[in-house]
Structure formats: structure tokens, C-alpha cells
Amino acid sequence: MTHPNSDSISPVELRSIGLFGALDDDVLTHLASTLSVHRLEAGEIVFREGDDANAMYVVVSGEIEVLKKSKRATESRVAVLGPGDWFGEMSIVDIQPRSATVRALAPSSLLRISAADLDALYRYDLRSYSLIVLNLARELSRRLRVADGILADLIANVMDNYLRRPGAS
Secondary structure, rough: OOOOOHHHHHHHHHHHHHHHOOOOHHHHHHHHHEEEEEEEEEEEEOOOOOOOOOOEEEEEEOOOOEEEEEOOOOOEEEEEOOOOOOOOOOHHHHHHOOOEEEOOOOEEEEEEEEEEHHHHHHHHOHHHHHHHHHHHHHHHHHHHHHHHHHHHHHHHHHHHHHHHOOOOO
């Protein structure tokens, strides 16, 4: 991924992103002055599955795809993300290697939030830190519910196909 450039994000832009919902103006101004914006070209990899991790990203502009490898090493698209969406937050929560590969589908701008950035926010304003962590937890919960639904449908389809096979009882 490219290095941060002179691009920055304004407090007004931050306010429009759900992750930063309900934060005070002074905190948004503080975050706008401390967080870095990265530009990517279409096809550029943000990170690869298995990479070490210590940061998450918010899509400011553009389109991003999330790819996951199967046990057979087949890569499948599991999500397409656009402005206001975020990814990589699992690295902030569980400090494990990246669970997927993320690539830009179009020229994109990403706001990078490291674990150190969140720690600094914790020290700057505990209430705002708590709101961001709660927003992260809500999104993780929503994604888990979606994954549970997909898994239940997949199991039902496999079972239906297995039970309908000739000779199956």
C-alpha cells in the first residue's frame, strides 16, 4: 500500500462516518489532525491474509474488496466496501494476523487507525474512545449475524442436496 500523503480528512468528513458518530467537535478536530489518509490505485493491495496487523482502515472514497482463501487456496470475494465502511478492525480487537486480503477495486482513499491511535484517543477522551469501541463491537456483531445466516443457508442447502441424491435415505 502507498504511504500516507499530504491528504487529510476534515472533521466534517469524519462526522459523516458512522464509526465516529456522536463524537464531539473537538475530538473530531483532534482525530482529523492525527490520523493519516492513504491513496491507492485500482488493484493495489492494502494487506494480505496472514500479514501482521495493528491497524484498521475506513474507506473515505473509492471501492474495496475483501478476499478470503479456502482450505484449497481458492480466493473468494466475501465483501465489497465503499465510503463510510471500515475493515481490519479485528486486528485492533484480537491482535492476530490478517484474516483476509483487501484490495482496491477503484482509486481509493483510506483513513488508517492504528492501535496506537486508539490508545492515544483513550488518553485524550475516554468517552469518545468508548463510543468508537462500541461502534466497532456493533459492526462486528452485525457481521457475525450475517455470517451465521449465510452458514445456516449453506448447511441447509448441502443437507437438501445430500438428502435428494438418488440412493440416499
